[in-house]
Amino acid sequence: MSEIILHHYAGSPFAEKARMMLGFKGLAWQSVDIPPIMPKPDLTALTGGYRKTPVMQVGADIYCDTATIARQLDRIQPLPSLYPEGREAVAASAAQFADQVMFQHGVALNFQPHAVAERFGKAPENVMKAFLADRKKLFEGGSASPLHPAQALSQWPTLLGRLEQQLEDSGTFLLGEEPCIVDFAYYHPLWFVRSNKAVSSMLDPYPQVQAWLDAVAACGHGEPTDLDSAQAIEIARKSTPESLPESGFRDHNGIEVGQTVSVSAVDYGVDPVTGTLVYQDAEEIVVRREDDRAGELHVHFPRYGFRLSPEKQ
Template structure:
């Protein structure tokens, strides 16, 4: 089965980035709802411990991080391109900035006390406390420290002012007449701010930004259909990983194919995933692993932003 499966939950900003990329491509996909906090036993069976949201699955191939998902979506359907030809470096670099810096600011605005109260209004206090405790643990051990809301508020006019000016000068989208990975990466933290009526006023002074948000949102979410997590695991178990591409890449640290390694994000959610290194190039690292429930899977990571080490 070569259908796209997205493991996500509705309120996740990065999941919204993935959903809007699928809409931009006009693709059909299966939606697996996952818990917003750990434990996530069905997802862990597929990833081996990667805990961030979302995760994309195609058969027995598991794609971690939206940057990796975007590259795979461009392989599946080259046009319209998420990484536009001739603008690959600036698109990827702008997207990385947004995924790091803008995301931290969006989260900080949503973690102001009145914004937290609004997001969890009507829910038991235990749900809010569990979520906050999970997010605190998510940032432990990585090199990304939580941005204080007051600092985010101080820097917000700088970041949004720059975006407002560029959109005023450049037109509908950031790098041309069509949206690309840069637009979707800048979009999702601002979507997160807009989704909470306690933080949404932070967007009011920026009409160009609000118009651009509407234009990106018009890409939609493609054609999702619901799928149970147990079914996704069965699909992985009954499939074989896709054949790997040929690559003559030489690892700068001397890691070789067939070696036992761990792969972990370096900023937050740094839980390592162990497996056998089966593919690597300048953008991608793939490990093979076995799971009692999911069987033999290949887990794909972007090279940038992840640490690959020989297993100890």
């Protein structure tokens, strides 16, 4: 199997989630630094249009969304597992909640004017304006709307109070003595808050949460080495997508392997990716596409939270 390549940038919360999962697995990986805003020509050459961060690449296989990345990491290295045996549904559902609800709150706190000013520091004003304009466009056409900071401030004690109470009884981590997907899903939006001095005091009333954040952070980021984005594209071009297993899955909308389809997120960042459906099961959708620079690629998406639509011929 080819080496793991993560396309990300330092300040992305979901990229931090992926980096922490790689650290949990103790894996070596190659790090491609991508722009935080569009355009991202080298990334979209690999994904076909998907623009969210991060994206994981293994040869000519491209994994979009941290839910798909997590399941692929468990295939690459089954132990320690991100999904505790016998608690898979609870873990996946709690992680989904954190990735949506807790993430919205972490972002809303960081997008208060004083928090934006702190995060951008001495960066030129045009850089900050470009970032904010990009994030506004990110939400266009999706089902999710940015959470208003006043609502996030109102609900913050509820979310953090629940975490604080559970951590008093659950052990070091949220589902016991070992970290799992739930810890990493809750960790990244709170890391985003903790990393901004303008809002980090929002964690002060919660000592159990702070101790848990330190315990999760101790997983580290694994063993990254830098890689240029052009090199990553060349690796994809010289690789062949991994063979796919047999699947008897039947889509309830009648969409079948071999059809031309589009896949897009439903919440935000809804840019569609078009290709030939080559695999689907209850968790994953895979489309084959061709790129002039990167060659033949298999692009992997989660089923949950994404729209699969047939393309008109």
